[in-house]
Amino acid sequence: MTAETQPRRLRADAARNRRLLLDTAAATFAEYGTEVSIAEIARRAGLGKGTVFRHFANKDELIAAIVCDQLDRLSAAGTALLDAVDPTSALLEFMTLGVEVQSRDRSVCEAGVSIGVGDPGIQAATDRLFGTAEALTERARRQGGIRDDVTGQDVILLLRGAYQAAAPLARTVPELWRRYLAVIADGLLSTTAAPLPRPASTRPRPTDRNDGMPHG
Amino acid sequence: MTAETQPRRLRADAARNRRLLLDTAAATFAEYGTEVSIAEIARRAGLGKGTVFRHFANKDELIAAIVCDQLDRLSAAGTALLDAVDPTSALLEFMTLGVEVQSRDRSVCEAGVSIGVGDPGIQAATDRLFGTAEALTERARRQGGIRDDVTGQDVILLLRGAYQAAAPLARTVPELWRRYLAVIADGLLSTTAAPLPRPASTRPRPTDRNDGMPHG
DNA sequence: ACCTGAACACCGTTCAAGT
DNA sequence: ACCTGAACACCGTTCAAGT
Numbered sequence: 199m200t201a202e203t204q205p206r207r208l209r210a211d212a213a214r215n216r217r218l219l220l221d222t223a224a225a226t227f228a229e230y231g232t233e234v235s236i237a238e239i240a241r242r243a244g245l246g247k248g249t250v251f252r253h254f255a256n257k258d259e260l261i262a263a264i265v266c267d268q269l270d271r272l273s274a275a276g277t278a279l280l281d282a283v284d285p286t287s288a289l290l291e292f293m294t295l296g297v298e299v300q301s302r303d304r305s306v307c308e309a310g311v312s313i314g315v316g317d318p319g320i321q322a323a324t325d326r327l328f329g330t331a332e333a334l335t336e337r338a339r340r341q342g343g344i345r346d347d348v349t350g351q352d353v354i355l356l357l358r359g360a361y362q363a364a365a366p367l368a369r370t371v372p373e374l375w376r377r378y379l380a381v382i383a384d385g386l387l388s389t390t391a392a393p394l395p396r397p398a399s400t401r402p403r404p405t406d407r408n409d410g411m412p413h414g
Numbered sequence: 415m416t417a418e419t420q421p422r423r424l425r426a427d428a429a430r431n432r433r434l435l436l437d438t439a440a441a442t443f444a445e446y447g448t449e450v451s452i453a454e455i456a457r458r459a460g461l462g463k464g465t466v467f468r469h470f471a472n473k474d475e476l477i478a479a480i481v482c483d484q485l486d487r488l489s490a491a492g493t494a495l496l497d498a499v500d501p502t503s504a505l506l507e508f509m510t511l512g513v514e515v516q517s518r519d520r521s522v523c524e525a526g527v528s529i530g531v532g533d534p535g536i537q538a539a540t541d542r543l544f545g546t547a548e549a550l551t552e553r554a555r556r557q558g559g560i561r562d563d564v565t566g567q568d569v570i571l572l573l574r575g576a577y578q579a580a581a582p583l584a585r586t587v588p589e590l591w592r593r594y595l596a597v598i599a600d601g602l603l604s605t606t607a608a609p610l611p612r613p614a615s616t617r618p619r620p621t622d623r624n625d626g627m628p629h630g
Numbered sequence: 631a632c633c634t635g636a637a638c639a640c641c642g643t644t645c646a647a648g649t
Numbered sequence: 650a651c652c653t654g655a656a657c658a659c660c661g662t663t664c665a666a667g668t
Contacts, residue, residue, distance in 0.1 A: 209650060235641055246653040251643065308528070314582055324582075348597075356594060359579030363571040366530055366540075367615050377568070377612040378575060385601030396593040399583050425631060451660055462634040467662065 216253045218243050224264045224306070231305040232261060262317045264303075265310035269323040272299050276330035286343030289334050289353065290383055296357040297375050301368065307361075327354055344386050349398040356382050432469045434459050440480045440522070447521040448477060478533045480519075481526035485539040488515050492546040502559030505550050505569065506599055512573040513591050517584065523577075543570055560602045565614040572598050 208216065222243040226234050236257055240247035254260040275295050282288035300307045314320040332350025339346055360382050364375035385391075424432065438459040442450050452473055456463040470476040491511055498504035516523045530536040548566025555562055576598050580591035601607075 212651060215652085236643090237641075247642090248645085248653050249651080252651070255643095257642065308524075311578075311582055312524070315585060352593070352597075355579040355582065355590075356597060358582075359575035359594060359598075362527075362578035363575030366527055366571065366574075369531060371612075371615040373612055374571075374615055377610050377614065378572060380610050381564075381568075381572060381601035382575075382598060383601070384604045384607045385597035385599070387607075388600045388604050391600045391603075394593050394596050396587075396589055398593065399587040399590055428632060431633085452662090453660075463661090464634050464664085465632080468632070468634095471662095473661065 212253075215243075215245060215249060219245065219250060219253060219260070220263055220267065223260055224267070224303070227261070227264065227306050228303050232309045233305075236260075258309075258313050258317070259319075261306060261309050262313050262320050264306055265314070266319050266323040268299055268303060268306070269320070269327050272296055273323075273327045273330045276327070276334055280333055280337070285334070285337035285341045286387075289338040289344070292331070292334055293353060293357045293360070293379060293383070294376075296354070297361045297379060300358070300361040301372070301375065304365070304368070308365075324354075342389065345389050345391065345394075347394050347398075348386055352398055353386075356386070428469075431459075431461060431465060435461065435466060435469060435476070436479060436483065439476055440483070440519075443477070443480065443522050444519050448525045452476075474525075474529050474533070475535075477522060477525050478529050478536050480522055481530070482535050482539040484515055484519060484522070485536070485543050488512055489539075489543045489546045492543070492550055496549055496553070501550070501553035501557045502603075505554040505560070508547070508550050509569060509573045509576070509595060509599070510592075512570070513577045513595060516574070516577040517588070517591065520581070520584070524581075527574075540570075558605070561605050561607065561610075563610050563614075564602055568614055569602075572602070 219239065223239045226239055226242060236250050237247045239260075240250050250260065254263060272295065276292050279288045279292050282291070310320065314324065328351045330350070331353045335344070335348060335350045335353050338344045339348070357379070360375055360379040363378040364371070367374055435455065439455045442455055442458060452466050453463045455476075456466050466476065470479060488511065492508050495504045495508050498507070526536065530540065544567045546566070547569045551560070551564060551566045551569050554560045555564065573595070576591055576595040579594040580587070583590055
């Protein structure tokens with residue numbers, strides 16, 4: 199479930215420290231932004247700052263590991279929604295969940311975008327999430343609830359867009375994203391509209407590698 | 415037209431240096447990202463790095479000034495589109511233009527979001543842009559081309575969202591944003607859809623000057 | 631007024647010395 | 650194997666000395 203970049207097994211205390219650092223960093227970044235220093239994270243975790251770099255090659259990798267955790271958590275929530283009775287409203291609930299996750303962790307998510315490109319951990323977690331989203335999307339598509347040229351990847355990218363659209367005013371109007379998610383949802387639901395321009399980007403599906411979770 | 419935070423008139427050489435720094439920084443940031451050092455910018459402009467801080471209080475303000483230029487440029491393009499014969503397609507063209515501006519200056523735009531909140535220069539330029547967008551939107555609304563609860567601010571924020579949605583894959587699929595802009599456009603065009611949830615955020619229209627509303 | 635670069639403070643990252 | 654903090658390099662920012 200959790201993204202394990204580590205191939206080897208860690209000594210008990212090291213594993214505990216790694217988890218402690220991840221949790222401390224996630225909480226601190228969420229509250230004060232990703233610009234909090236590594237020294238501060240280490241201090242809060244009660245560890246030396248050298249230890250941070252023993253577990254994560256650099257600050258970006260620490261942030262990446264937190265992002266992976268979030269992506270996997272959302273992926274798990276999506277998988278659970280595959281059992282919902284109404285596929286289309288399940289998909290919309292999934293999108294709502296996705297934006298909420300981002301709202302909770304503003305700065306980490308934003309940093310995640312720039313890091314994401316090129317980080318194999320985030321790539322893999324993203325592909326897993328694409329897979330989950332695709333399964334949800336396929337059900338809704340079969341139901342005829344959404345236009346038939348929409349992919350799971352589209353859904354993930356668009357829910358990111360809904361969040362980002364509202365982000366500049368998040369401080370003053372915290373729930374504005376619901377408005378923009380509604381616009382996007384209407385766009386996805388308009389089954390009568392012309393086909394979308396540009397094909398959806400094709401990325402390797404999680405089925406071809408990394409033993410991802412079974413779905414549908 | 416251009417954002418003038420400077421109240422006083424600058425000496426000729428100082429004004430030239432300021433412009434030189436803005437252009438050099440814009441070009442360098444666009445190519446290598448906003449993490450390029452101030453020293454490097456100064457070197458490229460053939461000036462001492464102290465000069466950068468004489469014109470811009472800090473690095474964020476330098477980036478903010480570049481963002482203001484871009485916003486004003488887009489605003490000008492939007493104003494020109496007010497003369498177009500078809501209001502609805504003029505609005506869509508404006509949105510397309512808006513995403514293109516961002517694509518050209520990836521990192522500066524992204525940095526602009528986090529800085530934007532709280533920077534009076536960006537606030538003012540944004541309000542100006544909202545005004546332009548509102549004028550374009552109103553024409554389209556009157557024509558009946560788009561749903562009647564959409565504001566100019568919505569249009570700006572949503573075109574940001576379209577760009578951001580496609581941003582993670584911009585390297586590999588540079589034109590993917592067209593796909594997501596199309597989804598959003600369909601959402602805006604669906605005049606038969608239910609009213610949007612959450613009211614559009616009301617921000618001071620560009621008519622009232624920014625004397626800064628204080629908030630923590 | 632404006633420009634400059636040396637000097638300062640801070641932060642990410644490394645590494646030799648410790649358990 | 651893992652932890653640690655002193656040491657290093659780099660960068661944003663300041664400021665006294667120059668034109």
